[in-house]
Amino acid sequence: MxxxxxxxxxxxxxxxxxSSATTPSPTPSPSATQFTNSISGFLRGDDRAPIPGVTITATSGDFTGTTKSGANGAWTIGVPTQGTYEVKLDESTLPQGIKLAEGQENPRNVTFSQTSNLSVIFTFGKGIVVEQQNFxxxxxxxxxxxxxxxxxxxxxxxxxxxxxxxxxxxxxxxxxxxxxxxxxxxxxxxxxxxxxxxxxxxxxxxxxxxxxx
Known part of the structure; x- marks a missing residue:
């Protein structure tokens, strides 16, 4: 049966x-293959075009992991344990003319919740205002x-x-x-x-x- x-x-x-839309796989950092837990995301501009070559860092205690977004805008950082991490996007590595949306928190603290992969989204574009949710x-x-x-x-x-x-x-x-x-x-x-x-x-x-x- x-x-x-x-x-x-x-x-x-x-x-x-x-669905006609396809989602590319994240480009793993060297540390991503060493750990079972990871933090990942996709970087896309307001025109939905991928943003490659941007540096993202995840920090928690003595651990620091760094990676760059791939050609498809995807990035992944392997982390040793689940918990709270500070994720920072290096704005100096953004292509000319691309800026984070107004109100976009950077760096930001993220916490794992019953999953081995934590997705982090950064919003870009002029005229876009990101409203942070309160408690x-x-x-x-x-x-x-x-x-x-x-x-x-x-x-x-x-x-x-x-x-x-x-x-x-x-x-x-x-x-x-x-x-x-x-x-x-x-x-x-x-x-x-x-x-x-x-x-x-x-x-x-x-x-x-x-x-x-």
């Missing part, structure tokens, strides 16, 4: 039109994200409990069914269907797939 789900998901993702705004955003994720877990748990309570059986494919719903919504939405229609079709598709099981 797992192979049937995998084949269905793969078929839907193939049918769904792929309360960050707290509110995290509360909303946590509430959304908690509701998703609760919904999945209620479904699993309902199935066990009515049939006396544990549905080991319940997690796959929840994932299938998300994949169906994504696939239908990528087919340029309205979001509300994608949700309805995903509910129908999930119900049919559950009936087959």
């Amino acid at each position: 797992g192979s049937v789900f995998a084949a269905t998901a793969a078929l839907l993702l193939i049918v769904a039109p792929a 309360m705004q960050n707290l509110l955003n995290r509360l909303v994200a946590g509430l959304s994720f908690g509701l998703l877990l609760a919904l999945a748990s209620v479904g699993l409990s309902l199935i066990f309570g009515t049939t006396g059986l544990t549905n080991f494919a319940h997690g796959e069914m929840v994932t299938l719903g998300a994949v169906l919504v994504f696939a239908f939405n990528q087919m340029h269907l309205p979001f509300w229609l994608a949700v309805i079709l995903a509910v129908i598709g999930g119900g049919l797939f559950g009936y087959v099981q």
